[in-house]
Amino acid sequence: MRITGAAKVAGVVGWPVAHSLSPLIHNAWIEALGLDAAYVPFAVPPERFESFVEACRFVLVGLNVTLPHKQRALELAAGWTAAVYAQAANLLTFDEGEVSADNTDAEGLLAAFAEQAAEWRADVGPVVVIGAGGAARAAVGALSDAGAPEVRVVARRKEAATELAEMNWCDMPVRSYGFDNLSSALSGATAVINATSAGLNGAGELPDMAAAPPETVFMDMIYSPLRTAFLEAARVRGHSTVDGLAMLIGQARPSFLAFFGVEPPSAEVVDVRALCLRALGERG
Ligand code: NDP
Numbered sequence: 001m002r003i004t005g006a007a008k009v010a011g012v013v014g015w016p017v018a019h020s021l022s023p024l025i026h027n028a029w030i031e032a033l034g035l036d037a038a039y040v041p042f043a044v045p046p047e048r049f050e051s052f053v054e055a056c057r058f059v060l061v062g063l064n065v066t067l068p069h070k071q072r073a074l075e076l077a078a079g080w081t082a083a084v085y086a087q088a089a090n091l092l093t094f095d096e097g098e099v100s101a102d103n104t105d106a107e108g109l110l111a112a113f114a115e116q117a118a119e120w121r122a123d124v125g126p127v128v129v130i131g132a133g134g135a136a137r138a139a140v141g142a143l144s145d146a147g148a149p150e151v152r153v154v155a156r157r158k159e160a161a162t163e164l165a166e167m168n169w170c171d172m173p174v175r176s177y178g179f180d181n182l183s184s185a186l187s188g189a190t191a192v193i194n195a196t197s198a199g200l201n202g203a204g205e206l207p208d209m210a211a212a213p214p215e216t217v218f219m220d221m222i223y224s225p226l227r228t229a230f231l232e233a234a235r236v237r238g239h240s241t242v243d244g245l246a247m248l249i250g251q252a253r254p255s256f257l258a259f260f261g262v263e264p265p266s267a268e269v270v271d272v273r274a275l276c277l278r279a280l281g282e283r284g
Pocket residue numbers: 105108131132133134135136155156157160195196197198199200203204205206221222223244245247248249251
C-alpha cells in the first residue's frame with residue numbers, strides 16, 4: 001500500500017466499529033488499484049459524533065456511518081439524496097467542508113438480488129419486508145425505485161410497520177402487518193427480506209415463513225452468520241436465497257466511488273467476498 005502526504009483518507013464511524021468489514025473491503029480495493037489512499041475505522045460514542053464530523057469535514061473525503069449514528073448523520077448534512085427515504089445516512093461525503101449525506105443500502109440490496117437471484121424481478125409482484133428500522137426503510141425505498149407493485153411491511157410492533165407504511169412512497173402501496181397476520185402478508189410474495197436484527201450472531205428468531213409460495217426468494221440483511229436460521233430454513237424448503245454479505249459489498253461499491261472518484265475493481269481483480277468470508281470464519 002502506497003500512502004503519501006497527499007493521500008485521500010476515508011473511514012467508517014460507529015460505536016462499536018471493531019466488527020466492521022468495511023476497512024477490509026475498501027483497503028483491498030485501494031491496494032488493487034494502487035491508489036494513494038486509506039480507509040480507517042473510527043470508534044466514536046454518540047455524544048462525540050457531532051464534534052467528530054466537525055473535525056473531519058475539512059480533512060477526510062468522507063465517512064461510512066454505522067450504528068448508532070445513521071440518523072444523526074443525516075441531520076448534520078447540508079444536502080442529501082436517497083438518504084431521505086431511509087431517514088438515515090450510511091454515507092457522508094465532504095467537499096471543502098460541505099457535508100452531503102446519502103444512503104447506499106438501497107443500491108446494495110438490489111445489487112445483492114442481481115448477483116444471487118438474477119431471475120428475480122422487483123416489478124412482478126408484492127415484496128415482504130420484515131422490520132421497520134432504518135434498513136427496512138432503505139429496502140422499501142429501493143423497492144419503490146425498482147418499480148415494485150406493492151410492499152408489505154411486517155414488524156413485531158404493528159404500529160412501527162404502520163408508521164413506515166404511511167410515509168410517502170411515490171404512489172407505491174405499502175401495507176402494514178403484525179406477526180399475527182404473517183400468512184396474509186406472505187401470500188403471493190415474490191421475495192421476503194429480513195431487515196431486522198433477529199438472527200444477528202444467532203440471537204433472536206423470526207416466526208415460521210412456511211406459508212410463502214415455493215418461488216419466493218428469501219433475503220437476509222444479516223451476514224454474521226452468513227447462513228442465518230432464516231435463510232437456512234428457506235433453503236431447506238427449496239427457496240432461492242440472497243445473503244447480507246452481497247448487500248454489504250453492494251453498498252460499499254457506490255461509497256468507494258463517492259470517496260475516491262473511481263469505480264472499485266471487479267471481483268475477478270480482487271475477491272473481497274472471499275476476504276470477508278475468511279474474516280468471518282465462513283467457508284462460503
Ligand atoms: P434498527 O435498529 O434501525 O432496526 C431494527 C429492526 O429490527 C426494528 O424494526 C426492530 O424492532 C427489529 N427487531 C430487532 N430484534 C427483533 C426480533 N428479535 N424480532 C423481530 N424484530 C426485531 O436497525 P437497522 O434497520 O439499521 O438494521 C437492521 C439489520 O440489518 C441489522 O442486523 C443490520 O446489521 C442489518 N443491515 C445490514 C446491512 C448490509 O449491508 N448487509 C446494511 C444495513 C443493515 P423493534 O423496533 O420492535 O425493536
